[in-house]
Amino acid sequence: MRYLPSSPVEDRALLDTIGVPNAEALLAGIPEPLRLRRELDLPPTGSEQEVFGQMLDLANTNTRFCAQFLGAGAYDHYVPSAIDALCSRQEWFTAYTPYQPEISQGTLQHIFEYQTLICDLTGLEVTNASLYDGGTSCVEAALMAVRVQKKRHTVLVSRGLHPLYRQVLETNFAPHDGLKLVEVGLKDGVTDMADLQAKLNDDVAAVMVGYPNFLGAAEDLTALAGPIHAAGALLVSVTQEAFAFGWFEAPGKAGADMACGEAMSLGNKPNFGGPFLGFLAVKDAHKREIPGRVVGQTKDLEGRTGYVLTLTAREQHIRRDKATSNICSNQGLVALRANIFMQLAGPEGLRGLAEQNAAKAQYLRARLLELPDMEAVPEVPFFNEFVLRYKGDYAALQEACLKEKMLPGLDLGRFYPEYKGCILWCATELHTRQTIESLVEILARVPATV
Structure with a gap:
């Protein structure tokens, strides 16, 4: 069924129950100048078949690239059709917010599996349940680096990082009091080592480098890690094309302390620009500062395997002023598709x-x-x-x-x-x-x- 119908009698019963005279009264919180004082400009009423045909005509005006x-x-x-079939199974139709593990085992299990696979790809020990997109993951990685490094307030960002990710950092990281974002230039398409070394100082918490970078170039993380770690900073790799993990050395094994970026390529289509799938993986030593949700595996009183949210309390997602991060959700469906894709591909x-x-x-x-x-x-x-x-x-x-x-x-x-x-x-x-x-x-x- 494509909609939920209700009769006038049912509508009246709903309004009476909540104590309002009519549906317009529900708009009382909207300022009068912002209200539309006319009917919506929609075509005349039609059958489902007619409406479906009209919507199909509208969809066909989009350009379909060969x-x-x-x-x-x-x-x-290419996204195997098995992913569409498997991700629609009822095991995943559990509570959106998996705080109650007794009714959310399906959701919690697939998130745990997704986390395990992201750790395998990145060569790092701990990851979270996913973030909104690659740009968001960059912001969370930068803020986390500052928390881990405590008295350091500067993050160096390679100019080879995705320009839109850099804009998100400028909007969501740089405005924080006392935090600074400094750009490192490029030389021959990769991060300029001389410029990097000139800007490394005692206030630098982390350096963010594309892997591969926006120009498609493969940055040498191992070479970059030397001077970065010598300066006491963390190396954060940012990957915008997750398929690269099948070709490059895992960033954690190449010297990265954190790995973040975009995993939409794994089992998801770009559609009209989303939805995306941000990931963030870190070393075990930094796990207490990781933002968002983390799912862990445990045993119940009878010794059966079960899955629960771990490391962060529910209050973290409610008391915003006390939270490690205000990221309190995850891309559940997109991460599920990525999980299925990775397990099918191997x-x-x-x-x-x-x-x-x-x-x-x-x-x-x-x-x-x-x-x-x-x-x-x-x-x-x-x-x-x-x-x-x-x-x-x-x-x-x-x-x-x-x-x-x-x-x-x-x-x-x-x-x-x-x-x-x-x-x-x-x-x-x-x-x-x-x-x-x-x-x-x-x-x-x-x-x-x-």
């Missing part, structure tokens, strides 16, 4: 998918560089995204691609003035050789620069 070469934080991957499956992404990106880059208007920038190791300089008109390139229902890469000049004229291209396992060749043919027809 291929997307745009990544930049939201990636199009370590070998995720590694195989990552290899496909890397191979497709290498092939795409090689074919694009055969075009006269494409130029290489300083080459660094990358995963499934890379930067090329385009000597032509990006607007013309974009128009040509959209006409063929293809979404081209990102114009980097929007976020990085120093990369004006450059395009960030992305390839995933969904890009076949035929799709890549079609893109090359389209771009070859774009008028060359004069």
Whole structure:
């Protein structure tokens, strides 16, 4: 059933029960100037079939891309149909807020499994039940680093971090009294080691570095960890494409003290920009400062395995002024899908998918560089995204691609003035050789620069 019908008699009974004369009285809290004093401009009443047809017509006005070469934080991957089937099972239809473990074992178990898998991917010991998105996870990691480091108040942020994540940090971290956010520049597409060392001091609590960074480049966490740890700071890796964990060394094993970022790629579609799935994993020594919920495994009085919220009391989510964090929820459904995806894929499956992404990106880059208007920038190791300089008109390139229902890469000049004229291209396992060749043919027809 798509709606819950009620008769006039039932409506009247509801209003009488709560003690109001009519439905309009429920709007008393809304200021008069803000109220709409007319009927909604909706089509005439129709049957369910007619309304469904109208909604389908509206949906068909959206552009359905046959291929997307745009990544930049939201990636199009194949999602097995088994995920839709499994995540709709009744075991997960328990209380939204799992404070009562006796009625929430399904929800608590899948969160515990999700946490276990994120720890496996990141090489760290403790993770939480998920956060809203990658940007939110960056804020929580930065605030947590300051709490852990106590008398340190500065967080260094690599310019290679996702620009939108940096904006979220500027909005939600920097305004706190006494806290400072300082940018570290790039050199040849990766964090500038000289600039980093120049800005490391006794007030730096942590350094946040993309892994891979927004330009697709693979940062050398091991090399960065040396001077960062020598200065007494923490290294925080930020991953916006979770498939990279199947290709790169786990950040915890490469020197990172915390790992955060976006895990939407695991079993979820980008849709129209969400929902997303922020993750945050830390070393065991820092677990008492981790924000949000953490699910633990235990035994009941009869020795049976059970799952409960642990480390933080319920009051943490109610007394906002006393809370470690005001993040008091988690992306339950999105995390469930990620859990199912990781268990279906397994370590070998995720590694195989990552290899496909890397191979497709290498092939795409090689074919694009055969075009006269494409130029290489300083080459660094990358995963499934890379930067090329385009000597032509990006607007013309974009128009040509959209006409063929293809979404081209990102114009980097929007976020990085120093990369004006450059395009960030992305390839995933969904890009076949035929799709890549079609893109090359389209771009070859774009008028060359004069």
